[in-house]
Amino acid sequence: MAEGYARVLLPQNEFEIRSAGVEVHGLNSDAAKVMLEDGVDISGQYSKKIDVDYFKSADLIITLCGDAKDKCPVISAETQHLHYPLADPVNAVGSYEERLDVFRNVRDKIKKIVHGLE
Template structure:
């Protein structure tokens, strides 16, 4: 079983979307998947909405702080923002890491529809990265 950990600043948008896609795309027989933040900002309703548009339900997710036991036994840690990369604890020697520098959709301004467009763009980038990750493991 390979453990993947998605880390972001507040575990409200990007890491939650990555966890949702990873759980729907990667084999549960091979991968254990979690996400967390350096802080907890609550689950962003726009993230839930745009994921549902693509058939992935993350409405039961919640914002979690880094669990050091899970972190220290992870095979792969993926940071989704510079803040998480900078503040990430020291990785154990067996752990690989990736950094996906995605913009923060929660910072989007404008009308609700304009904000949702930013969320959709980030969602689609994350989905592509998860598909590429899946291809890498096969």
């Protein structure tokens, strides 16, 4: 979701946007659904594992999930690092609509974070 917002909201000539994680998963259909509700199509995105060489050369790294800060490779002291311990919406419980509401809540928080980078 963060990659989708970053590609839509941030100036492409100022940011090179890459998204990756410590594990590879497929695109979550619920994430795609709630993003499309907000006009952002992430259906072409896919899960990628962190490219450690690129990670080491980044100027800014943003981690979003609660455990990402602990599981990411070591971030150099020269790299700006922002961490937002958001709940992973994949772990939401309840009815389908209740789980979608968790995705929407996380989506809205991510959108505010990305807006703050402008």
